[in-house]
Amino acid sequence: MLFRPTSILYRSSNSWISRQSRDPYVKKRVLDSNFYRSRSAFKLVEINDKWNILTPNLRAIVDLGAAPGGWSQVVSRTLEWDDEQGTDGVPRTSSGEEADDPLAMWEAIKNLDSPTDPAGFGLREGTRPAPGVIVAVDKLPMKPIPGVLTLQADFLQPATARTIKRMLTAPFNRDGKADLILSDIGANQSGNRIRDVEQSLEICHAVLKFARKHLRSDFELRQDTWDRQGVLLLKHFAHPDIDEFRKEHLEPNFRGVYYLKPGSSRSESSEGYFLCRGWRGDSGFGLL
Numbered sequence: 001m002l003f004r005p006t007s008i009l010y011r012s013s014n015s016w017i018s019r020q021s022r023d024p025y026v027k028k029r030v031l032d033s034n035f036y037r038s039r040s041a042f043k044l045v046e047i048n049d050k051w052n053i054l055t056p057n058l059r060a061i062v063d064l065g066a067a068p069g070g071w072s073q074v075v076s077r078t079l080e081w082d083d084e085q086g087t088d089g090v091p092r093t094s095s096g097e098e099a100d101d102p103l104a105m106w107e108a109i110k111n112l113d114s115p116t117d118p119a120g121f122g123l124r125e126g127t128r129p130a131p132g133v134i135v136a137v138d139k140l141p142m143k144p145i146p147g148v149l150t151l152q153a154d155f156l157q158p159a160t161a162r163t164i165k166r167m168l169t170a171p172f173n174r175d176g177k178a179d180l181i182l183s184d185i186g187a188n189q190s191g192n193r194i195r196d197v198e199q200s201l202e203i204c205h206a207v208l209k210f211a212r213k214h215l216r217s218d219f220e221l222r223q224d225t226w227d228r229q230g231v232l233l234l235k236h237f238a239h240p241d242i243d244e245f246r247k248e249h250l251e252p253n254f255r256g257v258y259y260l261k262p263g264s265s266r267s268e269s270s271e272g273y274f275l276c277r278g279w280r281g282d283s284g285f286g287l288l
């Protein structure tokens with residue numbers, strides 16, 4: 001009987017190792033003094049270099065499917081949440097105690113009226129206003145990152161949406177909406193390709209539904225700087241209906257929708273990103 005699972009495993013792990021060792025972004029991740037937790041972080045760095053989505057005026061950002069935390073690290077560093085501001089990566093209550101439960105910490109500080117320490121991480125009396133709050137959501141646990149409130153939960157659960165809303169709500173962000181929603185979620189590889197492809201589109205619909213509830217709209221912003229706020233960055237995979245999804249669900253609801261394939265995204269992967277700017281909101285002409 002020919003049954004050699006070990007050699008198959010060995011071969012495939014060999015090719016994985018060989019691919020990893022040739023991948024410049026894997027090397028960069030290990031050698032880079034910034035040390036990102038994921039190779040994926042470079043995709044966001046690249047996208048931001050070109051499209052400038054991480055601007056200092058952001059008050060609230062949600063990172064969906066955030067573990068192990070590469071994108072959240074990029075957001076945190078770009079918005080300059082760093083140790084120099086007096087944080088050590090561990091969220092603290094306003095009295096300086098370590099807060100294990102980010103929501104409890106958030107509840108404790110959200111009545112503060114000062115926008116200079118929005119997430120209540122015990123920032124030193126600073127010379128400049130503190131950056132916005134970052135909420136990172138994943139089914140998996142994540143190690144702390146300065147300025148990031150992590151929530152271990154399934155974003156598809158209604159209770160998670162309610163929790164996120166509470167985490168985003170504060171005197172400096174009364175409506176509890178986000179200026180920027182990032183989603184790097186992909187379908188779990190089940191081994192059934194048809195099912196995986198189908199699931200990838202279902203995730204796009206679910207993220208858009210989430211954005212509909214949580215993204216700050218042009219109308220709410222009442223300003224014309226649409227290129228800086230009300231932004232959704234959505235990962236997707238090749239699917240027969242993905243163009244239709246873009247035309248029928250994204251384009252009517254955003255002022256601009258762009259397809260991106262960062263250089264750091266593996267060319268053999270069918271993944272791509274939709275950068276959707278200027279969420280029109282439900283008050284007007286958008287369709288979902």
Ligand SMILES: C[S@@+](CC[C@H](N)C(=O)[O-])C[C@H]1O[C@@H](n2cnc3c(N)ncnc32)[C@H](O)[C@@H]1O
Pocket residue numbers: 037038040041064065066067068069070071072137138139140153154155156184185186
């Ligand atoms: C490609 S990884 C994200 C990598 C991340 N952007 C980084 O740079 O570290 C996708 C993540 O989505 C998470 N995920 C998938 N479905 C989810 C769901 N329904 N709710 C929350 N997280 C989910 C997975 O657990 C996984 O950690």
